[in-house]
Amino acid sequence: MNHGDNGHPFLAVHRLQGERIHALLKSNNVLHSHISPVEHEGDFIAFPLLDVDFSASLKNDISAITNLPVHVIKRIPHVMDEVDPHTRLQSVVKDWLTRLVSQKQSPEIQPFIDALPKKWERLGELVLFPSGSFSQEIWTAFSSEDRSELWRDIASVLNVTSIGIQSPVANDAVRSSQATVLRGTSLVKFIDHGIHYEFDAAKVMFSSxxxxxxxxxxxxxxxxxxxxxxxxxxxxxxxxxxxxxxxxxxxxxxxxxxxxxxxxxxxxxxxxxxxxxxxxxxxxxxxxxxxxxxxxxxxxxxxxxxxxxxxxxxxxxxxxxxxxxxxxxxxxxxxxxxxxxxxxxxxxxxxxxxxxxxxxxxxxxxxxxxxxxxxxxxxxxxxxxxx
CATH class of the missing domain: 3.40.50.150 (Vaccinia Virus protein VP39)
Known part of the structure; x- marks a missing residue:
């Protein structure tokens, strides 16, 4: 298979075949879980791979779905750092706290690193952290300018433009969202398995x-x-x-x-x-x-x-x-x-x-x-x- 020399190996298929190919790659343990699929050349979606040396049976299964031999492996450069996003989050927060805590003689920072959210919801260019995230007193001890810098850096390492914190669902007839936006906008547009969604995530719940x-x-x-x-x-x-x-x-x-x-x-x-x-x-x-x-x-x-x-x-x-x-x-x-x-x-x-x-x-x-x-x-x- 010809996949060039730069970037990470991806398998690009038409998005109509995306769900079946995704399940096939995952079940064969060749799908890279720490890199997100990306849109590719309009109607295609590219899945990150752990290995490009597929078994003969997997090649045949993919070819049967796509009607193409498995030579469509592409290396897409600079898509995303291969480091686990949770590790990237911890690293950027630790760097930020280390720099500011040393100036303020604040407590040890490791407990706050350990308390960082382990999961979050991504809606297009918006990441929503769970309710209660970044709620300890240490976060409010810094200036709004310092916190803005942190939110900017977190958005960057998670490869989004906006971040926010989800709040408990409103106790009203429509179960309104009460998310707080920390950076960017709550207006989201994204494609979920070939279907477009557009809404305001600060006003509307969407459960991934x-x-x-x-x-x-x-x-x-x-x-x-x-x-x-x-x-x-x-x-x-x-x-x-x-x-x-x-x-x-x-x-x-x-x-x-x-x-x-x-x-x-x-x-x-x-x-x-x-x-x-x-x-x-x-x-x-x-x-x-x-x-x-x-x-x-x-x-x-x-x-x-x-x-x-x-x-x-x-x-x-x-x-x-x-x-x-x-x-x-x-x-x-x-x-x-x-x-x-x-x-x-x-x-x-x-x-x-x-x-x-x-x-x-x-x-x-x-x-x-x-x-x-x-x-x-x-x-x-x-x-x-x-x-």
């Missing part, structure tokens, strides 16, 4: 931890379907259902103005504005206007979407369809919750005389939401009794 569920929903076959997304946000699931799953049209219900702005911007960026109808305001008012139009309803609100269950049942066509119900449930109570959820939907259908037989299909454990509490999604099929 739900990526597996977005992929799962996008992998379904929704060809020809009309979908109602009862809690659309900035298009977390609306966009994958349209772009990946092939839904014909999505009716997206959303009440948070910043989320609506992101939803509209994202639809335009993805070129799907003619296939999505945004219903602004409380879905208790918008969902009743969508009766009998949907093949599928998505109920993606945490900790519970229960307030919209009956309205989404009514939104299904007379021939029935599917519900995707998100909920936070204690692990030991999942089986009992599944049974009670089916009973509750059946009771709602009977009371509203919809004539559906309710059947639980698949339950997806998305992630841990809190100790002992799972974010789950229950796929539920609703069909006329005669079916």
């Amino acid at each position: 931890g739900n990526v597996t569920e977005r992929r799962r929903i996008g992998a379904m076959d929704m060809s020809g379907e009309t979908v109602v997304d009862a809690f659309a946000g900035v298009g977390y699931y609306s966009f994958p259902m349209l772009i990946k799953a092939g839904a014909t049209h999505v009716h997206a219900c959303e009440m948070n103005p910043p989320s609506i702005d992101g939803l509209v911007r994202g639809a335009e960026a993805n070129g799907i504005e003619d296939r999505i109808t945004v219903h602004q305001g409380n879905n208790q008012e918008s969902l009743p206007k969508l009766k009998r139009i949907a093949d599928r309803c998505h109920l993606g609100l945490l900790p519970s979407s229960e307030a919209a269950w009956g309205l989404c049942l009514q939104a299904l066509k007379s021939e029935g369809g599917w519900l995707h119900v998100h909920m936070n449930v204690k692990e030991e109570e999942i089986s009992d919750w599944k049974r009670k959820t089916i009973e509750q939907f059946q009771s709602l259908s009977d009371r509203m005389e919809l004539g559906f037989t309710i059947r639980g299909d698949h339950l997806e454990r998305v992630k841990w939401y809190a100790p002992y509490v799972r974010h789950v999604v229950y796929d539920i099929e609703c069909r006329p009794e005669r079916s």
Whole structure:
């Protein structure tokens, strides 16, 4: 394989093949975990490699997906330092503290280095550290000018233009973000598995931890379907259902103005504005206007979407369809919750005389939401009794 002499080895493939190639490289232990994939020449994405001496079977698998022999290895110079980003963060903070602490006769700095965040969320050019990061008194002991220099250096070593700190989600109807921006802007644009998102991260929550569920929903076959997304946000699931799953049209219900702005911007960026109808305001008012139009309803609100269950049942066509119900449930109570959820939907259908037989299909454990509490999604099929 010809890969030149400069930079790090990357495998560049068309972004439509990116998800399959990424999984293949990862499962074969040749994907470099400390260097980020990069966009390459427009429609391509390049994955960093630990080794370019692939096995014959891996070469054949890649060629089968890309329809190309594996000679598209490229060395892309100066993409990112190969050092672990956590090490880079610790190094730049340690240098900064060492210089300033020596001037101020402050305490030993190692405990503060050890307390640095071990994880963070990256949204395009913005890194958001977890709530409570950089909260010890030592950080406020320095001038705003000194801290600005630190934020600048952290952004540089993490290869972004903006950094901030996430705050606990607001206790309001729309679960608003309360992030504080330390440097740059909270307005973000990024591509997640070929899908464009644009929104204000200081006003809107976006959980990167739900990526597996977005992929799962996008992998379904929704060809020809009309979908109602009862809690659309900035298009977390609306966009994958349209772009990946092939839904014909999505009716997206959303009440948070910043989320609506992101939803509209994202639809335009993805070129799907003619296939999505945004219903602004409380879905208790918008969902009743969508009766009998949907093949599928998505109920993606945490900790519970229960307030919209009956309205989404009514939104299904007379021939029935599917519900995707998100909920936070204690692990030991999942089986009992599944049974009670089916009973509750059946009771709602009977009371509203919809004539559906309710059947639980698949339950997806998305992630841990809190100790002992799972974010789950229950796929539920609703069909006329005669079916």
